[in-house]
Amino acid sequence: MTDLVALAVTIKAWGRELGFADIRITDVDLSHREAGFQAWLDKGYHGEMDYMASHGMKRARPAELVPGTVRVITARMPYLPRNGDGDWRGREQVRADDASAAVISIYARGRDYHKVLRARLQQLASRIETETGPFGYRVFTDSAPVMEVALAEKAGLGWRGKHTLLLNREAGSMFFLGELFTDLPLPVDEAVGSHCGQCSACIDICPTQAIVAPYELDARRCISYLTIELKGSIPLELRSLIGNRVYGCDDCQLYCPWNKFAQNTGLPDFDVRHGLDQASLVQLLGWSEDDFSRNTEGSAIRRIGHERWLRNMAVGLGNAASTHKGQAEIVEALRLRAGHPSPIVREHVEWALQQHMQQN
Structure with missing residues (x-):
């Protein structure tokens, strides 16, 4: 177990070197989310996104999606462009008020985040393999039936905001999430409390x-x-x-x-x-x-x-x-x-x- 504790610390350091703002680890028990997810589906709130329902409760059961999984390494990566200043919200609001302007979500203006996060999570897995030898893992980012926010919340990367996105006290919500499912029984991190309070701005x-x-x-x-x-x-x-x-x-x-x-990203990919x-x-x-x-x-x-x-x-x-x-x-x-x-x-x-x- 001592070796696994040291490995978890090393994995987090490697993650920062690869451009992730934070790396946390959680177990695979999301049973507390199953009833809420089913109720959401029953209301039809997923619309035409049939893939949300097609895998049943596998979305809330990582070990069924990838047999042998006992831990999920979750990561967040900021995507505000490198050359921005602190008033990005003001600029975006001014642009939204210009009816002739085409407003595209900030996250989509640069390189496809799926490719960026998957490549860097794969690099992280390869580094782990040099330390442990071959191990079981699978990389995800906004793909396959994975409850990203629930896993990130349980791992302590932040809390689920009232808009359903993950929030972090030091980074808001302008970041991507990615996961590395693994069979390594790493020590897990603690969840954090919610800090939305009475706010209803979203x-x-x-x-x-x-x-x-x-x-x-x-x-x-x-x-x-x-x-x-x-x-x-x-x-x-x-x-x-x-x-x-x-x-x-x-x-x-x-x-x-x-x-x-x-936070602004340190990567040119999201320019x-x-x-x-x-x-x-x-x-x-x-x-x-x-x-x-x-x-x-x-x-x-x-x-x-x-x-x-x-x-x-x-x-x-x-x-x-x-x-x-x-x-x-x-x-x-x-x-x-x-x-x-x-x-x-x-x-x-x-x-x-x-x-x-x-x-x-």
Whole structure:
């Protein structure tokens, strides 16, 4: 056991060397989360995300997902770009108020985080193997049926906020999570208490009121779900609430008081690519399929495909109807897409044009 204690300390040091802000270790008992997860599924809050239900309770049972697992090494990695200053929230709020701007979630503006975290967790596993010899493990990051937040919370990386994301007193919530399932019986870390108190900032600010109760999210109303996970038409009653958020939504994080402590990454991987922190809706609607493929290479954005990309831009431009900035340019850009071969794109473009007609 003494060797395992020393190994746990070494693993955490190696993790920091690999760009992780913190590494913690937990056991695999998530039985306390099973009833809540099932109730969430029963309400249909997962929407079209069938993969949330397809594995049953395996999501809450790491040892069933990867037989032999007795511990989970959990890691967090900040993703605010390196060159940012302390007023990132102010800048994002100003941009959100510019109806012509295309607002893309901060996490998606750089390299695909799946690739970054998986590669570095694999490097961590390889270092452990040099110390222990061959051992059983499997690496995950936002993939497979894994309760990332529950594991990270139990390991002491933070607590589950009312918006359902993990919060940390020293780092807010602007970080990715990753896991290394292992058969090494390492010593476990202690959980920390919740520090949300009576605050309801995330609930109050959510544009679509997707946080239906503290710690409970109806994904079907969440802008991240609507712009990324939803494959078909965005419900009419929610389109105007999306505003200019075209890939994900950071509002619940922007207004969370704990994010005044959010940390910048030390990695170039999460630097902004292709000016996605400055792009306009008109500019991005104009991307051809080749443009989209080229400009999203190595990015998490690519997974939604060009059709959903144009759908999202059309909704954003429809919501720009109330602005007096570049109206003619917006309408012309929409008309150029009115004959698109995709019925989904055509539907949302037509809706957007109607918004502008009603304003005039």
